[in-house]
Amino acid sequence: MAIFSAVISVVLGLGLSFLIFWLFNWIVEKQQDRTKARLLPYVFLFPVIVLVAVFLLYPALRTFVESFMEQSKRRGEGATFVGLDNYISLFTDPNFLGVLLNNLLWVIVVPASAVLIGLLIAILTDRLGKRREQSFKAMIFIPMAISGIAAAATWRFIYFYAPPGNPQIYLLNAVWTRLTGNDPVPWLTIDAARVNSFLLMFIVIWLQVGFAMVLLSAAVKGVPEETIEAARLDGANERRTFLLIIVPQIRGTVLAVFVTVTIFVMKSFDIIYGMTGGQYNTSVLVVDFYSQLFSFQNPGKAAAVVIILMIAVVPLIVYQIRSYKSQEELR
Amino acid sequence: MTVTPTPVANPPRKTKRRNNAGAEQEKPHVIITIIMGIIAVAWLFPLVGLLITSLRSKADVDATGWWTVFLNPFGQDWTVQAFGDAWDALDAGTTFWNSAAVTIPATVLPVMIAAMAAYAFTFLQFRGKEIYFAVILGLMVVPIQIAVIPILQLFVWFGNATGIPIIGQYPAAWIVHATFAMPLAIYILRNYMSTLPNSLIEAARVDGASHFQIFWRLAVPMSVPALASFAIFQFLWVWNDFFVAYLFIQSGPNQVLQQGLYSLLGQYGQGWQRVAAGSFIVLVVPLLIFFLLQRFFVRGLTAGAVK
Numbered sequence: 001m002a003i004f005s006a007v008i009s010v011v012l013g014l015g016l017s018f019l020i021f022w023l024f025n026w027i028v029e030k031q032q033d034r035t036k037a038r039l040l041p042y043v044f045l046f047p048v049i050v051l052v053a054v055f056l057l058y059p060a061l062r063t064f065v066e067s068f069m070e071q072s073k074r075r076g077e078g079a080t081f082v083g084l085d086n087y088i089s090l091f092t093d094p095n096f097l098g099v100l101l102n103n104l105l106w107v108i109v110v111p112a113s114a115v116l117i118g119l120l121i122a123i124l125t126d127r128l129g130k131r132r133e134q135s136f137k138a139m140i141f142i143p144m145a146i147s148g149i150a151a152a153a154t155w156r157f158i159y160f161y162a163p164p165g166n167p168q169i170y171l172l173n174a175v176w177t178r179l180t181g182n183d184p185v186p187w188l189t190i191d192a193a194r195v196n197s198f199l200l201m202f203i204v205i206w207l208q209v210g211f212a213m214v215l216l217s218a219a220v221k222g223v224p225e226e227t228i229e230a231a232r233l234d235g236a237n238e239r240r241t242f243l244l245i246i247v248p249q250i251r252g253t254v255l256a257v258f259v260t261v262t263i264f265v266m267k268s269f270d271i272i273y274g275m276t277g278g279q280y281n282t283s284v285l286v287v288d289f290y291s292q293l294f295s296f297q298n299p300g301k302a303a304a305v306v307i308i309l310m311i312a313v314v315p316l317i318v319y320q321i322r323s324y325k326s327q328e329e330l331r
Numbered sequence: 332m333t334v335t336p337t338p339v340a341n342p343p344r345k346t347k348r349r350n351n352a353g354a355e356q357e358k359p360h361v362i363i364t365i366i367m368g369i370i371a372v373a374w375l376f377p378l379v380g381l382l383i384t385s386l387r388s389k390a391d392v393d394a395t396g397w398w399t400v401f402l403n404p405f406g407q408d409w410t411v412q413a414f415g416d417a418w419d420a421l422d423a424g425t426t427f428w429n430s431a432a433v434t435i436p437a438t439v440l441p442v443m444i445a446a447m448a449a450y451a452f453t454f455l456q457f458r459g460k461e462i463y464f465a466v467i468l469g470l471m472v473v474p475i476q477i478a479v480i481p482i483l484q485l486f487v488w489f490g491n492a493t494g495i496p497i498i499g500q501y502p503a504a505w506i507v508h509a510t511f512a513m514p515l516a517i518y519i520l521r522n523y524m525s526t527l528p529n530s531l532i533e534a535a536r537v538d539g540a541s542h543f544q545i546f547w548r549l550a551v552p553m554s555v556p557a558l559a560s561f562a563i564f565q566f567l568w569v570w571n572d573f574f575v576a577y578l579f580i581q582s583g584p585n586q587v588l589q590q591g592l593y594s595l596l597g598q599y600g601q602g603w604q605r606v607a608a609g610s611f612i613v614l615v616v617p618l619l620i621f622f623l624l625q626r627f628f629v630r631g632l633t634a635g636a637v638k
Contacts, residue, residue, distance in 0.1 A: 003428045005432070006428040006429065006431055006432035006501075007432075009432050009436075009501045009502075010431075010432055010435050010436055013436045013440070013501070013502060013505060014436055014439060014440070017440055017443070021443075021447075025543050028543075029541065029543075040455060040542055041451045041455040041456070041457035042457070044447045044448060044450055044451035044455065044542075044546075045447070045448050045451050045463075047444040047447065047448075048444055048445070048447075048448040048513055048517065051444070051506070051509060051510045051513060052470065052510060052513060052514075054485075055478060055482055055485075055506060055507065055510040056470065056473070056478055056510050056511070056513075058481065059477070059478035059479075059480075059481035059482050059485070060473070060477045060478055062480075062481035062484075063477050063478065063480060063481060066480065066481075121367070121370065124363050124366060124367050124370075125367060127360055127363055128360055128363060128364060128367065132364060132367075136367045136368075136370075136371050138625065139371040139372075139374060139375055140370070140371060140374050141621075141629075142374075142375065142378065142618070142621070143374070143378070144621075145567060145614075145617040145618055145620070145621040146378075146571070146614060146617065147570070147571030147572075147573065147589055147592075147613065147614075147617070148571065148573060149573050149589050149592050149593050149596070149613070150571075150589075150592065150610045150613050150614050152596065153381070153592065153596055153606050153607070153609070153610040154377045154378060154380070154381050154610060155377060156596070156599070156606070157377070157380050157381065157384060157397070157603065157607070158377060158380070167393065167394055167395060167396075168396065169392065169393065169394075169395065169396045169397070169603075170396070171380065171396065171398065174396050174398075206374070206377070209374075214629055263471075263472055266474060267474050267475065267476075269573075269574050270573045270574060270589075273573075274573075274593065274596060286474065286476055289476050293479075293480065299480055302480065303480060306474065306476045306477045306479075307477075309474055309476065309477075310473070310474065310477055313472050313473070313474065316472045317468075317469040317472045317473075320468045320469065320471060320472060321465050321468050321469060324465075324468050
């Protein structure tokens, strides 16, 4: 039965969309030439404008307004304007400050590690023959195809905890008890020095290195041979050639990869939610948004959390637009 | 995974591969091969563990770590029992098709809509074009969470007003996924279309073709590589998505695979081998796509970079 309803929905959904498209086409073709030229761009843009306006811009605005409101606890009663109360109560809450700290750590550690490891692999594989290069890269790349929830499942086999006396079937604790002779440690609950957050970050690094590697590898191959030859002729060793010749020429890509991974990290919810549910001080903004909204039933505060997240990504927006502009000028 | 195509400051030039020209390259690079081999094996280690665990019996899984099978591969109680159990626990006979019903339109629709917009941004003149495009670029970064609550409210309101419930149905996920894919899709496709020869479009105009004809007969067929790359990404993204499904499909008859896996994660008391097997069932489609279409996949990653 499931397959039938699935097929029917797919056919209907796609069919309806194409019908709408065809209808517009037909209407515009009926118009006079001059109106046609003026209308045409908007016909092409119409679906995008509708989607983005109704399901992105308008909701974003609503969220902004909602972040200044407090929903009444009683059913059926509306929200009241509370000014900056939601923000004030967030910023005076040590838990939320912990969330901000976590988010900051995530945004610093994960992109930097992904870029460094990706660059290392890109450079190492660049020196191998084509066949070996391709197969190593494919192996590093595989985790990119994995969903956040599946990654969480995979890493539970490494990070979970079995009490002392039980067989240590989780890798990290098996290694730990064998090496140190100590009792096993419930790693994911250890928030001292944010150990648990770093363990979770490692999962995202594992997922993202493949992406960094592919782009950085393309950039490294794009460095003109002559510049490297010239450096070698001048007697520069490998390290100096790399630091002074290759790195400056791939800086743009490094930055771009850094930004892209940062965006991914800011949005990734599944892994933390699948591993700890944001407990034990592992929460970040997107997870805290979810807890505020559903666990604490506080949409106003949830909206404030997401507005704070939004403010945090503004520099990235500026970067996107500026890098696009400079790219256009190169054309 | 969100992949923003990344501009590369210096477009890749034709360079001789460093390792097939010159004299110093014929070294076998044994050390590098060994180092890379170690890294690559370490990288796949967690997945190997997952696969091995899924093929063991509950008694074995509870008694010893999966890595011990390497010491005694024949003394194990190998079984595919867990896959059957996990299939039932995931309700995969239903959730698999639900995943497909969510993913296919949520891939096709944004690709087509974005292609139209990209065509307008590339070949048509209209006022405020640059500003609109800057808005699109900015929206690429905007987190989906900012829109979640009002969209939910909007769907509830629509359901009450018309009697047609949207939440819990496939179209809720289509709309949300399509909207949030739009900025990136437009960006990738516009970048690609702006490399198409303008003279060809001009020639078609002179011959009296309308923009709709040019779009369908010239622009779309010529942009197939970019369309395919983006479609693969979007497909993987939606198939692997948990957040949107969790909020907009919710638990019910239309649950998708990732939701099934999430509830399976909570049932590890009934044996880790089920969780492992379930993860593999969920992974099959992305891995297949990944291996079969790797060329497009990698090209999509570098879409912004390689012109």
